[in-house]
Amino acid sequence: MEKITSLAKRRGFVYPSSEIYGGLAGVYDYGHYGVLLKENIKSEWWKSMVQLRDDVYGLDSAIFMHPQTWVASGHVGGFNDPQVDCRNCKSRYRADHILEGFGIPADKMPLDFLNTELDKLRAEKKLVCAKCGSADITPAKSFSMMVTSNLGSPVDSLTEENVMYLRPETCGGIYLEYKNTLDSLHPKLPFGIAQVGKAFRNEIAARQYIFRTREFEQMEMQYFHNPTQTKELYEMWKEVRWQWFLSLGIPAEKIRWYKHEKLAHYASDAYDIEYAYAFFGGSFKEVEGIHARGDWDLTQHAKFSGVSLDYFDEETKIRFVPHIMETSVGLGRLFLMFLDNAYTEVGEGDNTRVFLKFPPKLAPIKCAVFPLLKNKPELVAKAREVFALLRKDFMCEFDDNGNVGKRYRRQDEIGTPFCVTIDFDTLGETPALKDTVTIRDRDTGEQQRMSISELTNYIRSVIL
């Protein structure tokens, strides 16, 4: 954990938010390389979910939504997590997470159950604060995860009916734009709507770096379909999402399916994809949920808005409320997964080489360009020329600081797959090698010579 968080900060991937003011728990900022990595993950998701499909449309809905949205969805009444406090040091914990730490399945279990199990641990003197060791722990109580705002009204006039929430998940916007999508784009079932955006949750214990934050990005797709097709479509989406992880270099043995035994009353199936984070000592944790949600969402919104959200099937002449299945993944959790999977150390002691073995598609910088020596203007000018050529097509970096070995180390730590060096042969010292450069591979450290005119096609062939 320490190795990854310190590299991510030192190399400009992730910073604690508001650090000069002492930080803000559960909130993080992404630096230059972090933004680039995040954008690459998003665009791979978008490509697979929208660009390469005929049946999924894009959306960017607002973070603020009509307050009734969250009453209809059940969030206002029931989006709670069970909280316990340490009376001694005031630390807060998720009661279900404490129980799960003792091997007791507690996800989404009622408070009564949690308190009975906590009492058993208390009686065995096993219930103690992880921070200060005190056994003075409160019973579990419900804590709303909804983040409120004062948008549009003075704070003191806020009531349960007019409070404006910051959305706790992006799919709420998708349900509300189902009708506009249907009326404007006229898709036939089954079809999906995908969006990427911020969500906010008042997490009780956001102490897991970017894995669990209070402000985070989600990438969600809701697939509207005829319920007769739920089974086959569910298998299709499970397979699509599983393959996406593999296609980006995640080894099959590091991911697994987790089947939810306790389903929401409207759901017919719910699986998560879990990844074994070395960051968390190798334990499997949820990255993505793939859930068959029945007709709950559209039925609720039709009921609360008074607007019909039926679908009329022209062929069968049957009118019905489409069922929904969703794929929902957190960008921060994916970011941490790719960082975790890429982190590589070879060699020992002072000879340890650290590099981030990102699949080239995801690497923040595709190619770094160096002049062999900084104080030879002809080398620098030629290197600038090559840099200007490559950056038109790829995110590239020019570096003439320190010696070449140091520059390689820096690029290794940000995961750059290729480093191109301009040397005296490039300038024609060996006439046969004029206008050729060395290109070094991040993973093997091996170099090959290649003509400048071949570089763009070569790099493109590897990163696509």
Ligand code: ATP
């Ligand atoms: P958990 O059980 O870990 O709290 P969840 O089951 O509540 O997660 P969902 O509501 O299904 O999560 O959200 C879908 C996805 O959004 C999750 O699989 C995860 O990738 C991401 N996600 C949810 N909450 C957070 C958070 N606080 N920080 C970062 N990502 C999150």
